[in-house]
Amino acid sequence: MMKQFLSDLKNALKARNIDSKSIDDIISDYQDMIDSAIEEGLSEAEITKKFGDVQQIAEELAALEEEKQADHKDEPKDVSLDTDFEVEDGYNLYIKLSNDDIVFEESENDKVHINISNKQALKGYTIEFENNTIRIERPKYSSVSSYFKRDKGLVFTILIPKNISMHSLHHETTNGDTKADYLKASRIELITINGDGAFKSLLSDSLRINTVNGDFEIDKGKFDELNISMVNGDVALRNTDVKQDAQLKTVSGDIQVDTFTCDTLFFKTVSGDLQARETYPKKVHLKSVSGDISITNKEKTPFEILKNSSLSGTISIH
């Protein structure tokens, strides 16, 4: 059955110079699908209607084969790109990406060094240095169809000179993850939708983290002000000192804090939990709808509780 359809398809594929191995593959898949459809009692006419136009199928499959070949032509693919930027004290780093990961590393060098994993894929990105500011930006979307563009995402490794001070770091990403073993800037702003962040030794006058689903982890943080706001992401803070206030806001994400000091700790949640150990704020401002809050300390240093409202969650401080 369906011999006509299969032979039409085979001819249409041949006419588009698709290699014979792929053609055999495709025809066998169609035979498979035709068998299933017949088992379910469909007529030839119904099947043909469901499968669509032979010429269009062949056209799309040919386009797919071409993409495959183009991928091969680009090989070797992982040619990386290295660039240096001669920054001065008080420089800024502005990053806006979609699916790309970023790794920050500390460097003895006096230049900011950026390594990008795949030079070929860098098309459309902006990387510029002007007025002591480095800007890294993803390609601008030009049409709705680019919503479905298959971005594999690049890896940016950025070496941050230890001896030159950074004024501001703005890092905005949709799905990319961020990792840093050392990072210091007067102002740090991290904004992600799904991207995660893992930081060791993070130092800043003002750190602001804003995420929807991303998980963040900070070990050894030193800040004047800390402001974390998230929807579903989880946050873990360890060995962190905040000179002034720490504001932690979450809808349903959980927050874990271990060894932490600050002036006033603001914690506001709908259903997320706050679990804190060895946490010594001067004042605490707690607000929860159904999230549970627990603070467990060895030293019984008293702290002032400014507000303590919880509708159904429990608050335990001991």
Place this chain on the structure above:
Amino acid sequence: MKSQFKRGILEICVMSFLVDEDLYGYAIINRLSQKIDVTENTIYPILRRLTKEGFFDTYLKESQAGAPRKYYRMTYKGINHFLRQKDEWDAFISGVYQILNQGVSDDETILKRFKERTES
């Protein structure tokens, strides 16, 4: 509709079927065609494309009627890709709805609003 755009949507739909179970090619086409008019679109090239990308893998399984069927199975790479695409789609489509409906969704109200503005 632009074909690349439509293909993107169909890709998400196809991927969503494979979140809960492995399916054979015809079952995917059949399910899709129950909800969306796919006669002018071709689903198989989408299956092949997503398999080539590593979002699906395939295996053969005997069917009750005899001949083995080729089943498609979502990979971890695939589920990650699906979730990302779904988020982008949700964000995009909610923006579109907000713009198109401006608070109301029925044609009558929209037409009335236009008439009030132009006929006064």
